[in-house]
Amino acid sequence: MTKIDRYILILFLRTTLVCFCSIAGIFVVFHAFTSLDDLVRQGQSDGGLLRVMARYYGPYMLLLFDWTGAIIVLMSLLFTIGWLRRTGELTATLAAGISHGRILRPILVAAFLIVVVQFVNREFFLPNHRDSLAMKTKELERETQHPMLPCDDRTSGILIEGAGILPRSKRIIKPSFRLEGDYKDFGDLLTGETAQWTAANADHPSGYLVDGITRPDLIDSLASTGTKDRTILYTSLDSQWVGPKQCFVATTINAELLQADQSTSRLVSLPELAARVKNPAVHSSASVQVLLHERIIRPPLDYALILLGLPMVINRKDRNLFVMIGVAIGTVLFFFAIKTLAGALGGAGYLLSPSMAAWVPLLVLGPVAYVRLRDIETL
Structure with missing residues (x-):
């Protein structure tokens, strides 16, 4: 030079x-x-x-x-x-x-x-x-609740709804999981106080840990269930890592896909965006x-x-x-x-x-x- x-x-x-x-x-x-x-x-x-x-x-x-x-x-x-x-x-x-x-x-x-x-x-x-x-x-001091966008998991037949979502904590407030598939004794609705997004680990796939179950009433007496090839709803009856009045819902729909403000989807990395397009559940x-x-x-x-x-x-x-x-x-x-x-x-x-x-x-x-x-x- x-x-x-x-x-x-x-x-x-x-x-x-x-x-x-x-x-x-x-x-x-x-x-x-x-x-x-x-x-x-x-x-x-x-x-x-x-x-x-x-x-x-x-x-x-x-x-x-x-x-x-x-x-x-x-x-x-x-x-x-x-x-x-x-x-x-x-x-x-x-x-x-x-x-x-x-x-x-x-x-x-x-x-x-x-x-x-x-x-x-x-x-x-x-x-x-x-x-x-x-x-x-105004959210610098404390995290505030954001509107939530309902999303349908097409692979498991579950519609995920809620009163709102905390984006940073990845937690749904007053979650409602509409069970459109055949889930035996669970009925057609699973509700609770909160639902925390959890990444996959050795015990379970990715999904939401629903706490404070209000429906169905006898959640602790119900066995885990799902489709023929995988378990979708985990309960405390046969899953030791699930506590009383809790239920884990396995899904690949993460908390970011549930935010009403979808502008953040433009900020994800290219591999994440490609994974979203290839995700059969979304x-x-x-x-x-x-x-x-x-x-x-x-x-x-x-x-x-x-x-x-x-x-x-x-x-x-x-x-x-x-x-x-x-x-x-x-x-x-x-x-x-x-x-x-x-x-x-x-x-x-x-x-x-x-x-x-x-x-x-x-x-x-x-x-x-x-x-x-x-x-x-x-x-």
């Missing part, structure tokens, strides 16, 4: 950092202004206001980087080249016989690495903070299948968006910087218009299959981005 490469790279990274910090600062200021009372109250009992704000807004910074990373890189590319042109450094470098492609090489490599960091953040960091991103500032809509394919092609599509801005950087008309920014905004809007339209058609099952709907933007814009990259390498 030459000195000019380091100079351009540092200028680009500094511009990217300033742009992101500006957007993040605006977000924190506006959001904290409407929630300052809750933050101050929590700060008085939890080590101070700054510590509480860092704990609450830290995950949001990761989410903001995932949302805006590619757009910020595109804008930083325009600002960097615009600055080099304004100071005459770009003209001097071109006069020395160095091509546009060689000048932009460190920026394009850095942009690629930023897209890779976005992918790592999306798959390994954001999924660990999805509960924090779902909570409001009905996966076409929109979820579109989301799965969108997550697969997101990195190359983000990089294609950056490459689409290259003609705005290498312009022979010496256009004003703000004119280029306006054109860049139009390019971004066109990019997301194609992506949104294809996703809507695939989610509705109209004209496009879910997989094709996710790949259409890359099939349309990818070749254009590649041609633009090849063009600057010859200038």
Whole structure:
């Protein structure tokens, strides 16, 4: 790497950092202004206001980087080249016989690495903070009950309902399991005070441990039952790890699928999303299948968006910087218009299959981005 490469790279990274910090600062200021009372109250009992704000807004910074990373890189590319042109450094470098492609090489490599960091953040960091991103500032002191979305386990014939759910604790309040299958003496309804989601272990598969059973009344006298190939309802009569007035309901429908706010499903990792689509107990809509394919092609599509801005950087008309920014905004809007339209058609099952709907933007814009990259390498 030459000195000019380091100079351009540092200028680009500094511009990217300033742009992101500006957007993040605006977000924190506006959001904290409407929630300052809750933050101050929590700060008085939890080590101070700054510590509480860092704990609450830290995950949001990761989410903001995932949302805006590619757009910020595109804008930083325009600002960097615009600055080099304004100071005459770009003209001097071109006069020395160095091509546009060689000048932009460190920026394009850095942009690629930023897209890779976005992918790592999306798959390994954001999924660990999805509960924090779902909570409001008033929930910093105590967890509050959220609305619950009924879900039908199609493999066992059980409809899971409840009065509400505690997302962080993964506990259902006033659960109601409607038994649509043949479960002998259990009747058609299993209710209790709470139901705690429990992962699979050596004693049992994944499911809910229902505590404070109110129906059926004689739950402790009933034997465990299920289908021919597996046990679904475990009782204390023949399962030592189940206590009195308890029943364990085996299911693969976890607590996240029961939340009425399904925005957190976009924050799960790619393997978790694929497992949900392949889960036979859950009905996966076409929109979820579109989301799965969108997550697969997101990195190359983000990089294609950056490459689409290259003609705005290498312009022979010496256009004003703000004119280029306006054109860049139009390019971004066109990019997301194609992506949104294809996703809507695939989610509705109209004209496009879910997989094709996710790949259409890359099939349309990818070749254009590649041609633009090849063009600057010859200038």
